[in-house]
Amino acid sequence: MPRYVALTYTKDVDWTSPEYRAEMADYAEFGKAAAAVIRGGDALYPTSTATTVRVSGGKGGDVLTTDGPFAETKEALTGFYVLECADLDEAVKVASTIPAAWDGAVEVRPIIEF
Known part of the structure; x- marks a missing residue:
């Protein structure tokens, strides 16, 4: 059965903060309802905790790191689910129930199986 990644883009906040407890309850409810097709996933800490890695000059070049994301946006990549669904239509239906x-x-997005 095909697998899909469902990338979540939301406000860039620390979801471990108590002020988001009610919203996290919605995610827990989704997790229970979609347990039959969820094969993995996690929430991500805010983009302020990110480190961006680049290699100058290509393979074997100098490794350059910067704090934070590449670009500022209203919504940030804040988590993901790996879904195993019959087809894209089912994956979209499940994704529409993610808070x-x-x-x-x-x-x-479909996952390439190597």
Whole structure:
């Protein structure tokens, strides 16, 4: 059965903060409802905790790191789910029930099986 990644884009906040407890309860409810197709996933800490890595000059070049994301946006990549669904239609149906879709966005992409 095909697998899809559902990338969640929401406000860039620390989801471990108590002020988001009610919203996290919605995610827990989604997790229970979609348990049959979820094969993995996690929330991500805010982009302020990110480190961007680049290699100058290509393979073997100098490793350059910078704090934070590449670009500032209203919504940030804040988590993901790996879904195993019959087809894209089913994956989209499941993604529409992820709380991020209600006030942010969920990007669904097929996973290449190597």
